[in-house]
Amino acid sequence: MRRMAVHFRRSVASRFVWLMAGFTVLFFLGSALLVMYQQSLTRSFEAVQQALEQKEIRTHQLDRAFTQAFFDVRGYFAFGRPSFKESVFQQQETAKQVLREMEPLAVHPEDERFLRDAHDFFIRYFEQLVPKAIEAFERGDRREVALIAENGGTAAVQSFQKRLAAYHDTLIDQMKQEYIDFKRKQQYGQAAFIAFIALMLFLLQRLMRLAARQIGRPLQQFAAAAEQFAKQGATVEWPTFDEQEDEIGKLSKAFMMMMESIREKEEHLLAQNEELLAQQEELEAQQAELEQALAMAERREQELARRNDLIKGMAQSLDKQEVLHSVIRNLCAIMKAERGIIVVADEERAHASFGLSAMSVHRFLQQLYNGLEHRLLETKQAFTIRRELPGFERGYHDEPLYSYDLFVPVLSPSDDVEAVIVLSRFGAAFTDDEAVEAEQLGKHISISLQKLALYEEAEKDRRLTEDIFNHLPEGIQLVDLHGTNKLMNGRMKEWFGAAADGWHEAPYAEWKQRLCALATDEQALSVFLDQAVFGPADELSVMTYELKENRIVMEVYAAPLYRGGAKFGTIFVHRDVTKQVEVDRMKSELVSTVSHELRTPLAGILGLAELLLNKPLAPERQHKYLTAIYQEAERLTALINDFLDVQRMEAGRQTYHWEPVDLVPVVEKVVETEKLGTDIHAFSVSIETKRTVIRGDRERLRQLFTNLVHNAVKYSPDGGTVAIRLYEHSGRLCVDVRDEGLGIPAEALPHIFEKFYRVDNSDRRRIGGTGLGLTIVKEIVKAHGGEVDVVSEEKKGSTFTVRFPMASITQEIN
Structure with missing residues (x-):
């Protein structure tokens, strides 16, 4: 202990470390006790709340069980369903289980009273009233059931429900009271914590005052003595603390020894100071020389950096305009020129400028090779001139101003002028050395321009090759x-x-x-x-x-x-090769179709002719066979005519006799003709406009509508209605031909008007045809300046719509 006391007396730091350690231990100990108190309060409150919540849950379960049992008994008495009776006994078991679970939770007298009441009601209701009432009901004695309910059954249930509600309210009040107690205890704990913090702050303030007295006051005296020593020199009396053995006393003694040493060496330092002053003057002279050399080196470094920027700008890009801008900008920086322009001596006269307006550049390009620039073409050497600035270049200056222009040629390896450079500077002329330097830089520029020319030529060839390749x-x-x-x-x-x-x-x-x-x-x-x-x-x-x-x-x-x-x-x-494959397929189909379509009528003609030649026939049979031969010959002729019509239309050799044609008689005649060939189709013609005249070829229009109406009949093998409607729409005369037949698949609609195209399915293969009818329709409509399209749905029929330009009034009258 004595050794520790000596240590405390000799060390300020040790004293304050131990004091702060004690303060810290006290602070954390008090804080821990308060935190433990708060945690204990919280755990106690949570335990009580959990118990109350369990009671409340069991109360709700018991209420639901009794209520459900009560309603199930009434339901059993009302409807007689066994499920209600089974539910009553299930609720009895549920209520019994809930009562068993509530027994450990009954810790207060009120809980025990409620549990006794619940047990009593459970026994009375489930073991006395309910079995007796059910037995009476099952005997059919409803009067006894009513007497049981009137003599206390219903009243007992209602009384217990009120008791249950009262107990539930008691639990709610207990929970509220527990919460209020918990909040009050929390407030006490918070007040204690605030008081503890105030106590700690008071102790800390006392420690700070102690530190200020033992350390701050001596330090203030030291600071005042040091400030006085700095002003008056070594004659100051230094404060002593001989009675203290700690760091303060040691510091006082050390400063006194330092002052004595300073007094001894002051004269020696003054002598050395005079010598250093002399050396300083010599060093300042050397510094001036070094600064001048450094400035020159910096200027040289800047010039090299600008030259490097010039070369880098020419080397880093292959875009001519970008390179020219970089060249003139860096060249103006190197030559200290305020303005400059470079113009390539080619047909495009690619150029770039610095510090010049667009008007000045345009004027320079117009006069290129007509003024001083022509001298460059002859001498191929740089030269300078001095000129007075015109009024539009002087700005607000009234006195004469002069510009010094440097003209520099950029020579190719064959000594031709490849580009012209003009630099302008105000206030100082270009020296001969600068002109030589500009010529040297022009060689680098020439190399860059040659590289650009080679690149442009290669790029031009590459683009040409790429365009050919891609096309x-x-x-x-x-x-x-x-x-x-x-x-x-x-x-x-x-x-x-x-x-x-x-x-x-x-x-x-x-x-x-x-x-x-x-x-x-x-x-x-x-x-x-x-x-x-x-x-x-x-x-x-x-x-x-x-x-x-x-x-x-x-x-x-x-x-x-x-x-x-x-x-x-x-x-x-x-x-x-899709089209080639399609053409080959179409050729095969054409051969197959033509062979089939030609063979069928030819076979009929040959067979009937053979009968007429080799077998004696009655006159009426001969007439019948000759009529059949005539019809097959007509069919064969129509087939050949279709092939020839398509060929002439595609070749542009089809002739048309143009005249005003009323479509109504044409359509009606076609319908009358088609009626002769079928007895399972109905035809209707609807005229919804008075303007039914167009300019066209009557025979071709008859062929057009014959193909459409015949297709409507042919592709309606089960009969139905073929409706033709004439109407106006968007200034055109429209004709719809609608059937109720097989319809056209969606994938076939884009190809339906193609030559020899036929929808590939079994129904249409049985019908037959060449696939030329709709192609002829499209060509005739096209020749008449019209349009044709189709709307179709499989199994529901198709509607072909033809649109013709309306004939003028004069044509209609004629």
Whole structure:
């Protein structure tokens, strides 16, 4: 203890460390006690609340059980259903279980009284009243049931329900009271915590006062003595604290020793100061020389940086205009010029300026090679001139101002003037050295301009090649020896869409997988690509495949590419052969259709003619056979005429006799003719306009409506109504031909007017036809300046609409 007391006396820090440690321990101990008190309050409140909540839950369960049992008994008495009786006994078990669960929770006299009342009611109701009433009801004695209810059954239930509600209200009041007690105790705890904090603050204030007295006061005296020492020198009396053995006393003694040492060395320092002053003057002179050399080095560094910017600006871009702007801007900075312009000596006269207006640049370009610039073409050397600025360049100055212009040629390797540079500076002329320097810089500029010219020529050739490549009708694809996609044109991207995104430099496996996924026969295309890229293919190989999504038929052929006798890649050429395949299909269908359509009437004619030649027939039979031969010949003639009409229309050789034609008689005549060939179809003609005259060829119009009405009859094999309607719409005469027949599939509608096209299904194959009727309709309507379209739904029929330009009033009158 004595050693500790000596340590405390000699160390201020130790004293305050121990005091602060005691204060901290006291603070945390008090805080811990208060926190524990708050936690204890909270746990106690939560336990009480949980018990009350359990009681409330059991009370609700008991209430529901008794109420449900009461209603189930009444329901059983009212309806006699066994389910209500079973529910009564289930609620009895539920109530018994809830009462057992409430027994451990009954800790107050009120809880025990309620539990006794509930047990009594349970026994009276479930073990006495309910069994007796059910027994009477099942005997059919409803009067006894009513007497049981009147003699206390209903009253007992109502009395218990009131007791249950009163107990529930008691639980609510207990919960509220517990909450109020909890809040009051919390307030007491908070008040205690505030009082504890106030006590701690008071103790801390006392500690701070002690620190100020033991440390602050000596430090104030030290500070005052140090300030006086700084003003008066070594004659100041330093405060002593000899009685203190701590850091303050040691500090006082150390400062006194330091002052004695300062007094001893003051004279020595004064002598050294005089010597240092002399050395300082010498150093200042050397510093001035160094600053001048540094300024010169900085200027040189700036000039080199500007030169570097000039060269970097020319080297970093291949855009001529960007390079010219960079050149003139950096050249003006290097030569300290306020204005400048550079003009390339080519047909386009590409140029860039710095500090010049658009009007000045335009004027300079117009006078190029007509003034002083012409001197550059002759001498091919830089020169300077001094000129007085005109009024529009002097601004607000009235006195004469002068500009010094430096003209610099940019020479090509063949010593031709490749560009002209003009720099202007105010106030100081360009020196000969600066003119030489500008000429040297012009050599660098010449190299950059040559590089740009070569790049532009190469870029022009590249764009030409790319345009040709992208406008080829075939899709071109180039891969290397490893199958990596190196090149493909725009046609490939157009055909394969999003699947071709990212093919550039894509490995073989990636682009092959994407391409094969588009084809219907992925395996065959994959084998073909593998053989073309990695196989020993020295000849052209070809394959045809079909795309899944749009059913386009593609033909791809692959050929190896050689350079110097060594293979370096493979080229694939993809061609869209859908139309060729379709033409081949149409040719086959045409041959088949024509063969069938011609063979049928010819077979009939030959058969009947053979009968007439080889077998004696009655006159009426001969007349019948000759009539059939005539009809088949007419059918054959109509078929041949259809082929010839289509050929003439497509070749533009079809002749038309133009005259005003009233469509009503034409349509009615066609309908009368078609009626003769069917007895299962009804026909109707609706005229909804008085203007039914158009300018056209009567015979061709008859052919048009004959084809439409005949198709309506032919493709309605089960009969129905064929309705023709004439009306006006948007200044045109419209004719609708509607049937109730087979209809046209949605996928066939875009092709219905194509030559030889027929919908491919069993119903239409039985009907027959050449597929030329609607093609002839479209060509006749087109020749009359009209339009034709169709709206159809399968199994519900089709409506063909023809629109003609209205004939003028004069034509109608004529």
